[in-house]
Amino acid sequence: MAQYLVLIYENESGYDNPDPSVWQQAMEAHNRFAEQVVELGGQVLGGNALQPTATATSIRGDVVTDGPFAETKEALGGFYLIEAKDLDHALQISRLCPAPFGGVEVRPVMEFPEQG
């Protein structure tokens, strides 16, 4: 099994609406996703939602600036760390990851050779 980070990029304004039903739907979808990953033979190793990009601080060298590192229309809003057999399996899982206002990016986690 290999590890992949599923990065959830969405248009943040989708969640600006204080309507609680949007949040509730999102929460339900994510709960369902966690169950589906197991059904597909994968595993969720971790993950979380992030505060909006307005709360981000970037550090480049010695310079600390406000805002996210990269200005993108669709911002990183959360992530999952999953375990899957291969990329096809990871994509099969990630397709089910809720991201109604954007999409997800799947990145393999770097494996370092064992020492000794």
Next chain:
Amino acid sequence: MAAQRELVREALAEAHRREWAHVLTATVRLTRDLDLAEECSQEAFLTAVEAWERDGVPRNPGAWLTTTAKRKALDALRRASTLRTKLPLLVEPEMTEDGPGERPDGGDIADDRLRLVFTCCHPALAREAQVALTLRLVCGLTTPEIAHAFLVSEPTMAARVTRAKKKITAARIPYRVPETHELPERLDAVLTVVHLVFTTGHTAPSGDTLVRPDLVARALDLARVLLELMPDEREVRGLLALLLLNDARRATRVDDSGELLLLEDQDRSRWDREQVADGRVLVMDALRGGRPGRFALQAAIAAVHAEAPSWGETDWRQVVGLYDLLLQAWPSPVVALNRAAAVAMRDGPDAGLAALDALDAGALAGYRYLPAARADLLRRLGHAGEAATAYRQALDLTDNAAERAFLQRRLAEVGG
């Protein structure tokens, strides 16, 4: 001695064409490392030159090459003292298939090639990387050869291939044939890549000759292998039909001085009748049973042309009808452009111009066949000045010598 050398050379060329992908995949299964497997496969072919000249061509060249490549891989792994860590992999079930009785003409091999093709054309890779990898890993073309065919520098192509291989390894793109429900999406990439290899060979984007026969041969070869491996896929059938029907006209596409001849001016008696006949059989099958796909429909259009005794007697009504179906299956601006040209033949140049004006010019910006088509219709309507402007636009967009010569001649005809 010279005869023996010639025999070995031919046997090797044949083995390279037929067995390269198998030798490579068999070695990859051992090494789990594309680069190492490629290196060892190349070395096996090099070793074969000397060994076969000395001992004669083995009864089963594919098995000889595979065994040699694998042995080299094992040596390399041992040298790198990684054998210890790789050893558990060697006893995986996949390896046990490789018993001593294995022959490189069994079904397992067919699967190997197919697996490799689908890996190279995985949707997680960029289209240009898919093409480069397919030519390199499935067909065994060298990076300079691929760079030359696609008009990029060697370092650019090498970087492209390296990036794609790295992604296969790092992201663990699996060596597997997709399951039935994944096929429509995956197979389309494979067919597009094979078609792209063919079109690049059929009309080389630049250079002094119109056709690159080596690429055409590779594409036909790939399409035949795919059909052999997936005999029930109608679009595979459609693709092979399309390639055969288009390639059947090869001898007549330029005149004696190498200048481009349009379909209209080609000597139909010199079309390859055998290829046309094969293509027709395939296209009939590809059209049967449900909505035909885009390759089957393109092949059907090519078949209508191949069957017409002359340009004037072409069944334009049927051609336009097929283009209408094709536009539904594949709403591409290039298809719309070709449909407009067929409308011009069915209903006259005025109707053709109207159809051209209705196209999305933005999507076709930089596409040389749009101004060329407009120029032709304007010329036929006797609007010499406007036709000349359009011919000049088309000339600005093409680098192929044969096409340039043709456009220049037409430009001179309309007094430009």
